[in-house]
Amino acid sequence: MTHLDYDRQSPVWRHWVSELSRGRTLVRYDERGCGLSDRHFDGMPTMETFVEDLTGVVDAAGYERFALLGLSGGGPTAIQYAARNPQRVTHLVLYGTYARERPEPGSPEADELQLVFELTRVGWGGTVPAFRQLFSSLFIPSAGEEQKRWYDEMQKVSSTGEMAARLWMSRSDFDISETARRLTVPAVVLHAQDDRVVPYEEGRRVASLIPDARLVTLQSDNHILQEHEPAWQQFASEVRAFLGDGEQTPPATGDLSDLSDREREVLELVAAGLSNEQIAERLFLSTRTVERHLSNVYAKLRLSGKSARAAAAARFSPA
Numbered sequence: 001m002t003h004l005d006y007d008r009q010s011p012v013w014r015h016w017v018s019e020l021s022r023g024r025t026l027v028r029y030d031e032r033g034c035g036l037s038d039r040h041f042d043g044m045p046t047m048e049t050f051v052e053d054l055t056g057v058v059d060a061a062g063y064e065r066f067a068l069l070g071l072s073g074g075g076p077t078a079i080q081y082a083a084r085n086p087q088r089v090t091h092l093v094l095y096g097t098y099a100r101e102r103p104e105p106g107s108p109e110a111d112e113l114q115l116v117f118e119l120t121r122v123g124w125g126g127t128v129p130a131f132r133q134l135f136s137s138l139f140i141p142s143a144g145e146e147q148k149r150w151y152d153e154m155q156k157v158s159s160t161g162e163m164a165a166r167l168w169m170s171r172s173d174f175d176i177s178e179t180a181r182r183l184t185v186p187a188v189v190l191h192a193q194d195d196r197v198v199p200y201e202e203g204r205r206v207a208s209l210i211p212d213a214r215l216v217t218l219q220s221d222n223h224i225l226q227e228h229e230p231a232w233q234q235f236a237s238e239v240r241a242f243l244g245d246g247e248q249t250p251p252a253t254g255d256l257s258d259l260s261d262r263e264r265e266v267l268e269l270v271a272a273g274l275s276n277e278q279i280a281e282r283l284f285l286s287t288r289t290v291e292r293h294l295s296n297v298y299a300k301l302r303l304s305g306k307s308a309r310a311a312a313a314a315r316f317s318p319a
Contacts, residue, residue: 139197
């Protein structure tokens with residue numbers, strides 16, 4: 001569970017954001033049900049759901065080729081996307097992830113999964129500190145008290161217990177073993193030796209499935225590596241070496257300076273989250289006029305398709 005705004009300030013996550021942004025562009029997103037994304041949706045998300053969401057973010061960002069990072073439950077999604085789009089993914093970095101199928105009903109592993117589901121549904125972000133502390137003891141057992149307090153608070157802002165449980169359970173149904181065997185992109189798999197959330201054996205299995213993937217073992221029991229532990233420094237060094245100078249190609253778009261004052265005004269309100277009808281009311285325009293201005297914006301920025309609105313909003317920065 002993540003929250004883009006909260007994570008940038010959090011001692012649990014901010015070193016990840018800082019390191020992965022060094023010398024390159026880092027694109028992150030809160031998955032559905034979490035953080036700044038829509039908190040409400042029906043049914044249980046599937047692998048297709050997660051891949052479609054990632055595809056939407058990639059298209060909105062406008063990058064044709066990029067390195068892809070899959071952390072924990074995001075790993076299967078990254079593997080599936082990379083297998084389908086080898087021409088777009090230059091490097092695949094996987095950390096703390098798995099390629100397993102759901103355990104057999106009645107097995108100890110299935111019982112444990114059901115227990116975690118119920119604990120998450122009842123305790124995630126709840127009012128009982130003991131429940132929240134259970135998760136910090138699993139995800140960051142060796143972190144300091146400050147980090148654990150932040151992690152406890154993160155549960156409150158990132159998602160509801162019901163949504164967190166649904167997301168957790170949905171990922172237990174994925175088996176991307178055959179997909180991993182078909183990967184053709186360069187891959188590195190990093191995993192903490194004593195990870196209490198995703199066992200080390202899962203990471204080793206992922207590395208064995210992906211052709212020519214390299215496994216890097218990190219000496220830690222933290223699922224989320226913390227800034228001052230040697231394992232984090234090793235992770236950062238390994239990822240930098242693997243990515244090298246990178247092959248990111250900037251989006252082929254026009255310049256915001258090409259926009260008229262009115263077009264920038266409309267785009268600013270789009271970036272603020274207003275609908276076309278709300279923009280029309282705010283600027284005393286007709287909805288059709290707003291739509292025409294946006295069409296001009298998309299044309300000048302060389303954007304098209306369903307992701308054009310999100311991509312245009314992402315590019316906007318107030319003067």
